[in-house]
Amino acid sequence: MANSKSAYSVAGKKQKNDTHIIVVWVDNEAGVLARVVGLFSGRGYNIESLAVAEVDQKENISRITIVTTGTPQVIDQIKLQLKKLIPVHKVADFKREDKNVIFKEMALFKFVADSEKLIKAFKACKNFNPVILDETKKSKVIQITALRREIDKMSKNLTKFGLVSVSRTGAVAMTRGSDVFK
Amino acid sequence: MPKLYSGAEIVFKCLEDQGVSHIFGYPGGAVLPIYDELKNFNFIKHILVRHEQGAGHAAEGYARSTGKPGVLLVTSGPGATNAVTALTDAYMDSVPLVCITGQVPTHLIGTDAFQECDTTGITRPCTKHNWLVKDINDLSEIMHKAFEVATTGRPGPVLVDIPKDIQFQKTKYKNYRKVKKLNGKSHDNFSQKNIDELIKLISKAKKPIFYTGGGVINSGPKASELLRELVYATGFPITSTLQGLGCFPADDNQFLGMLGMHGTYEANNAMYSCDLMINIGARFDDRITGKIDEFSPKSKKVHIDIDPSSINKNVKVDLPIVGDIKSVLTSALKTLKKSKKNFSKSNKHQISNWWEKIQKWRSKRSLDYIGSEETIKPQYAIERLYELTKDKDTYITTEVGQHQMWAAQHYKFNKPNRWMTSGGLGTMGYGLPAAVGVQIAHPKKLVIDIAGEASVLMTMQEMSTAVQYNLPIKIFILNNEYMGMVRQWQELLHDKNYSESYTAALPDFVKMAEAYGCVGIRAKTPEELDDKINEMLNTDRPVIFDCLVDKQENCFPMIPSGKPHNQMLLGPKDQKEKKITGKGRTLV
Numbered sequence A: 001m002a003n004s005k006s007a008y009s010v011a012g013k014k015q016k017n018d019t020h021i022i023v024v025w026v027d028n029e030a031g032v033l034a035r036v037v038g039l040f041s042g043r044g045y046n047i048e049s050l051a052v053a054e055v056d057q058k059e060n061i062s063r064i065t066i067v068t069t070g071t072p073q074v075i076d077q078i079k080l081q082l083k084k085l086i087p088v089h090k091v092a093d094f095k096r097e098d099k100n101v102i103f104k105e106m107a108l109f110k111f112v113a114d115s116e117k118l119i120k121a122f123k124a125c126k127n128f129n130p131v132i133l134d135e136t137k138k139s140k141v142i143q144i145t146a147l148r149r150e151i152d153k154m155s156k157n158l159t160k161f162g163l164v165s166v167s168r169t170g171a172v173a174m175t176r177g178s179d180v181f182k
Numbered sequence B: 001m002p003k004l005y006s007g008a009e010i011v012f013k014c015l016e017d018q019g020v021s022h023i024f025g026y027p028g029g030a031v032l033p034i035y036d037e038l039k040n041f042n043f044i045k046h047i048l049v050r051h052e053q054g055a056g057h058a059a060e061g062y063a064r065s066t067g068k069p070g071v072l073l074v075t076s077g078p079g080a081t082n083a084v085t086a087l088t089d090a091y092m093d094s095v096p097l098v099c100i101t102g103q104v105p106t107h108l109i110g111t112d113a114f115q116e117c118d119t120t121g122i123t124r125p126c127t128k129h130n131w132l133v134k135d136i137n138d139l140s141e142i143m144h145k146a147f148e149v150a151t152t153g154r155p156g157p158v159l160v161d162i163p164k165d166i167q168f169q170k171t172k173y174k175n176y177r178k179v180k181k182l183n184g185k186s187h188d189n190f191s192q193k194n195i196d197e198l199i200k201l202i203s204k205a206k207k208p209i210f211y212t213g214g215g216v217i218n219s220g221p222k223a224s225e226l227l228r229e230l231v232y233a234t235g236f237p238i239t240s241t242l243q244g245l246g247c248f249p250a251d252d253n254q255f256l257g258m259l260g261m262h263g264t265y266e267a268n269n270a271m272y273s274c275d276l277m278i279n280i281g282a283r284f285d286d287r288i289t290g291k292i293d294e295f296s297p298k299s300k301k302v303h304i305d306i307d308p309s310s311i312n313k314n315v316k317v318d319l320p321i322v323g324d325i326k327s328v329l330t331s332a333l334k335t336l337k338k339s340k341k342n343f344s345k346s347n348k349h350q351i352s353n354w355w356e357k358i359q360k361w362r363s364k365r366s367l368d369y370i371g372s373e374e375t376i377k378p379q380y381a382i383e384r385l386y387e388l389t390k391d392k393d394t395y396i397t398t399e400v401g402q403h404q405m406w407a408a409q410h411y412k413f414n415k416p417n418r419w420m421t422s423g424g425l426g427t428m429g430y431g432l433p434a435a436v437g438v439q440i441a442h443p444k445k446l447v448i449d450i451a452g453e454a455s456v457l458m459t460m461q462e463m464s465t466a467v468q469y470n471l472p473i474k475i476f477i478l479n480n481e482y483m484g485m486v487r488q489w490q491e492l493l494h495d496k497n498y499s500e501s502y503t504a505a506l507p508d509f510v511k512m513a514e515a516y517g518c519v520g521i522r523a524k525t526p527e528e529l530d531d532k533i534n535e536m537l538n539t540d541r542p543v544i545f546d547c548l549v550d551k552q553e554n555c556f557p558m559i560p561s562g563k564p565h566n567q568m569l570l571g572p573k574d575q576k577e578k579k580i581t582g583k584g585r586t587l588v
Helices: A032-042 A072-084 A115-124 A148-161 B007-017 B029-040 B052-066 B078-092 B119-126 B136-151 B164-168 B192-204 B214-218 B221-234 B265-273 B325-339 B352-362 B378-389 B402-410 B431-441 B460-468 B484-493 B509-516 B526-537 B572-578 B582-587
Strands: A018-027 A049-056 A061-070 A088-095 A101-112 A131-135 A139-146 A163-168 A172-175 B022-025 B045-048 B070-074 B097-103 B129-132 B157-163 B208-212 B238-240 B255-258 B276-280 B300-305 B319-322 B394-398 B446-452 B474-479 B519-523 B543-548
Touching: A018 A032, A018 A072, A032 A061, A032 A072, A032 B119, A061 A072, A072 A088, A101 A115, A101 A148, A115 A139, A115 A148, A139 A148, A148 A163, B007 B029, B007 B136, B007 B164, B022 B052, B022 B431, B029 B070, B029 B097, B029 B157, B029 B164, B045 B460, B052 B070, B052 B078, B052 B097, B052 B431, B052 B460, B070 B078, B078 B097, B078 B119, B078 B157, B097 B119, B097 B136, B097 B164, B119 B129, B119 B157, B129 B136, B136 B157, B157 B164, B192 B276, B192 B300, B192 B319, B192 B325, B208 B221, B208 B265, B214 B221, B214 B325, B221 B325, B238 B265, B255 B265, B255 B402, B265 B352, B276 B325, B378 B402, B378 B446, B378 B474, B378 B526, B394 B402, B394 B431, B402 B446, B402 B474, B402 B484, B431 B446, B431 B460, B431 B474, B460 B509, B474 B526, B509 B519, B509 B543, B519 B526, B526 B543
Parallel strands: B022 B045, B022 B070, B070 B097, B097 B157, B129 B157, B208 B238, B208 B276, B238 B255, B276 B300, B300 B319, B394 B446, B446 B474, B474 B543, B519 B543
Antiparallel strands: A018 A061, A018 A088, A049 A061, A101 A139, A101 A163, A101 A172, A131 A139
16 A cells, blocks of 8 residues: 555545536625635636626626536535625526527727738627727727637737737627526 | 624524534634623523634534434634544545634725634635535525524534624624525435335345445435334344444344444455345545445445435445435335335345355454453454443444454444544544533433553643533543554555654643543553443543553554555454465555
């Protein structure tokens, strides 16, 4: 026996990790985000991205969207642990591959270049609903909405057109069709 | 115009409404307005501890021995941080606590004011929920909600942080209104279908076992009664975790003893070989399961628990039943009686082979030890303590270490709420203040803290509390001058490198007892042990009992690290008889 020199057991086999989008509806009160995020860090769960804002002013409800990776067992634990928090109302969980759910991230790109390159930059964005938010002779701020990996790819490819700054949100999610998550 | 109350008064109004009779606390700058009001509320008795950790453990002892929430009141900053260990302990072992902390005035929060700390930030991961009261109008509601959160579902600690200016401000008092559900958190989620499935598994099992835990005790005394009924109605063997001891009588033939790292040979082997495991209110803790991959490989597993997040956390189960043990067992018994009359008789044959196997394991007598006439063996000390106190309704608390395991193995509990020990967090120094809390709740009962000399020194100052309130607690120290469990691990796992596990300059515990104003007794030989224990029991004052025991004794049986249940390490007696060589030795 390999002497583990420990009173704890050795780690077992690792299962495969999946990426999930967890949506949490919470009371919008002081410290609620810290409770949710603290649960993730305290129990060693991952956060890839996070988006949060109040969605119901009357009922004071915020919606937190968290992209996370974990084994099926870990994802189950995340949901169950979140549901135990007092300010949490409900928890939804979608696989990233889920066809019935829309995921979107928003990004702001700032380009500084000559006019020729600036035009090319805008054209390169055309598949991702580009909006020009600010324009000077030497610069452009363009907003796009896309999937995470698309934005990753774009921010890499656009450097040649003078991309100097990127700001992006975490993913937000919503189910397709008329169904509403209860 | 309704009467206006100050924040401090509202705190006490709420405690009154919640039926609180005792609080454990320590005053300080930021809670003085609350302490000011103490004299006006006679229904509350305040127990002054000597350290805030002591207040927390005392409140835990109080809560565990009564089933009611324990309340502590401490000041801001160091008062709050000192209570953190006790809060974490209560969180791990599911003990309902309400901790009220003072905070610096609202306008000073965030300025690094004197005795300020981010109390709600620090205690967020070790409470079920906590609140910083920023508006006096929220205070009564928050206080009542705090009690509700602490006591419903899986119980646990909560904290209410009240800035000093809020304690002075005045408002109307809002009465306690029971809310239906906290944000849709329901606790009984099982259906009759689950129960039918359970009964089906029970009737088919050839090698069944009940594996019960602290959840049974948390569900109330009725749950223990129902459990006994179910165990007798099935004729199945039952084993218990450290926290579950007492929910089934330990001297009953169907009881296999405690399971896990220092559990009995029969309990652990039965867990490994069973074909049906019914987990009632336990959580597949790593001290129980050993190596997860090889944990009870051939069994169907049922898990009954009030906390949905306990299901499938460590071990995947086949039939989860989420609910209060009391209501699940009520339904199970009803269904069993209806569908299978005289089940224990008709089923006897089906499990007879299983019982034969268990008897064979039992005949190993895994808790045996080699006795001695010169030195007191720690196991012998616990056995004698048990024999001399078993006719009294005794409450036992412990510290953490070898003595704790020996107490669990050799002291036989027959009733729930009689055994208070720090299992999840393993807090040395838990037992003495816990005994204070137990004695406050049960003034006429015999309360003994089975202690180790290293642990007990961590909270020894609470002897002063015991003396102040005439609490005749008995501190029964198994003194081997080592941090025994550390020493044992070093011997077995770290090549006998006894790094820093010996305490070279121990105090004289008898003189220490006298200095505190209580009674000190010392036992040195097995011969005088009984007389000395009787002397302790006949003393109606707090006693520190210094029992000098064998310094080298190890706690067996033991599951070595990374091993499954069926590869236990037995005690020296067995090793001697069988002369373990070669392969067997590598287990160490």
